[in-house]
Amino acid sequence: MEVERVRPSPNEDTKPYWDGLKEGRLLFQKCGHCGAIRHYPRQVCDKCFSMDVEWIESSGKGTVHTWTVSQHAFHPSFKGDLPMTFVTVDMDEGVRVAARLRGKDVEPAIGMPVRVAFEQLDNDLTVPVFYPQ
Amino acid sequence: MPNSLFEKCAISGIGETAYVRGSGKSETALQMEASLKAIADAGLSPKDIDGVIPYATGSAVAEDFITNFGIADLRLSATTPLGGASCLAAVQLAVGAIVAGIANHVLIPIGRNGYSGARIGSRVQQLPQFRTVGEYEMPLGQIAPAQLYAHMARRHMEMFGTKSEHFGKIAVTFRDHATKNGNALMTEPMTLEQHQTARMISDPLRLFDCCLESDGGAAVIVSSSERARDLKSQPVYIMGVAEGHPDSPSAITQRPDITTLGTAKAAPRAFGMAGVDRKDIDVAEIYDCFTYIVLCQLEDMGFCKKGEGGDFVASTSFGLDGPMPVNTHGGLLSQAHIIGMNHIVELVKQLRGQGGKMQVKDAKIGLVTGYGDMGDGGVAIMRS
Incomplete structure (x- = not known):
């Protein structure tokens, strides 16, 4: 199930x-x-x-303010996704967005320029993600 | 001019259940058991309680205490939803209510099955204070405080050079204290190496940077200093108490400075009210849901400057023979997670000289903190 x-x-x-x-x-x-x-x-x-x-x-552009890599899921729906890299991003508009960092072999770092993308999880839910610029 | 709440009230009674994994009791029963112990410690009858401040998201409401204790005329029922800062926010509210003449003896109970009940990580989305992160961050996979707070710790490390070994020293010290406590979940000593090699939960927070999930209850009674002096146990006077809310209180993500907590607003008020300085604190029970949060609170309270927490921890002993022993009971990290009520109970014991094997010599003035949700802070300073 x-x-x-x-x-x-x-x-x-x-x-x-x-x-x-x-x-x-x-x-x-x-x-x-x-x-x-x-x-x-x-x-x-x-x-x-x-x-x-x-x-x-939003322009979709920003830089990484801080980050974490989670090795524990805390909810069963994310168990298959581990490890998960999350970034807090200073957007060019002056607010922050939290989202997963995507991209092959990408190491998160404070100050890294990133751009937003979108992942449709199902018909009802699309979430933002970031890729290195 | 000193704040009018200075030493107007005291902790007149304390109570604790056994702290375990698997209590076999309801959360309300744990609260009743701890409350009855606190009432007996004060030498009161349950019917003397005329104010109750239950945990905002706990199982029991004031009505449960009226019914169980046969209280004829409860005059104060309130909650203080600040997560781990709730207990000290409740103490502040109790003091205000007593000084205003609303109630005489205010009971503050906590009881939870954090281990055997719904696991803590799985139920935070339901808390009203977590609605913002519940709406915007939990659907992304950031579910638990360990993940949300890791962002603060990582930023602190990269901005100020704080190291995981600094977090480790905190965990190892509190574990040492827990091994001396007869009522702590963690009974084996821990080395720094064990801390450093434990599995990563959410970088930079490793397993032993995270608090325990445990079952148990604890309670205190706040009474006017005048009444407390006539009761059974030695009163511990509340010199200063305050709560503080951080900027962007509902989401760490949007906080202008994510390395500062509400503690930074509460501490100057509490110290100002108490009329003492940091160097006057003989013993401190600091809310320790995560090791980093201890380091951050030391900075926010002015024991060192912002950014110097790593060096301060490295160069200072928080052990029982140090200048300011911290978390003499083992804290949330190694004793039990009783939402910080166990910190208040432990401070009262220390200041009464009832600290047992963890007793700090000549402990006269002590500090206790609470920290909750996304950054709420509570600070109290007490004396024997």
């Missing part, structure tokens, strides 16, 4: 982000009033307290 994946629970606040990934677009929130870009998606701009929001597409 296949193990059920760990899934997000998109709601009114977060659905545009997940829908964007399904279309191969990494979306961030931009304040409709002052223009500040924020992530993860939330309700209020902490700069000007506006609730007006628009979604912008």
Whole structure:
């Protein structure tokens, strides 16, 4: 029997982000009033307290802020994926994105330039990943 | 001007169950057992408890204590959902409530089957405080604190030259203390080599950098200092207590400085309230879900500068005969994971002179910390 994946629970606040990934677009929130870009998606701009929001597409480019390589899965659905390299990336837009680092024989390093790509896990879930630029 | 909470209240009673893997008891029963012990330690009747602050995501609610103890008029029921900082956030709340006249004797219970119940790594997504990482990071495969916190530790190592051996020294020291404790899960000594060759969980965190999953209960009672002086056990006075929340509290990923915890905000308030300095601390029980978190808190509390934690750990003994023994009970790493309530209980024992084989000589002023979820911090300073 296949193990059920760990899934997000998109709601009114977060659905545009997940829908964007399904279309191969990494979306961030931009304040409709002052223009500040924020992530993860939330309700209020902490700069000007506006609730007006628009979604912008990320350039997909950034550099590695920090990383880890997990040798333990913590959930049965990831056991076949070990080891898993995760990076926290400083995006050019000024926010951070966490995702797996992909690519053959790639060693993670702080400051490494990376670009985003998308992996469709099933019909309902597409996640961002990074490759070296 | 000193904060008005300075020494207004004391820990008047402490209680602990056996810490085991496989308790055979419900989590609520563990809380009741620990609570009854704390109440007896204070020389109170269960009916005297008029405030309860249960663990926010635990099995028991205040109503369970009213029912089990026959409490006629409970006047305070609240929770403090800060993960491992919950216990100290509850102490702060209890002190405030007592000073305000809302309650006289506030019980703070913890009980969990972290080993035999739902395993800790598998249930964090359900916690309200983990919703953000649950939505955005867990679906990617970053499920457990070991993976999420590894990013902080790795950044610290690359920015400041901190080494795995520094983490290892922390683990080895706490293990040594646990071997002297009759109520600890880990009873065999550990060498640095054993730490260094243990399997990697999430780089740079190896097996013995990670805390235990265990079953047990612990509880404390907070009373006004005036009332505590008339009770059975020696009061341990709360000189200063504070909670602190980090920037971007729900996701480490978005934190501007991911090497700083909420502890950095709580510590100046707690020390300021207590009116003491770091050099005055005789013994410290520091929340140790991971070795790195101990090192980071030492920096955030000002025992050394940010980035100097590695050198500080390398050059300082945290053993029982050192200048400031740390985690005299063995901590979450080697005694048991009782959400840091075991740290508060141990500090009270030390300051009462009930530390047994781990007793620190002339321990008069001590510090205890909590750390929870994605970076919440709690700090308390107490004296005998």
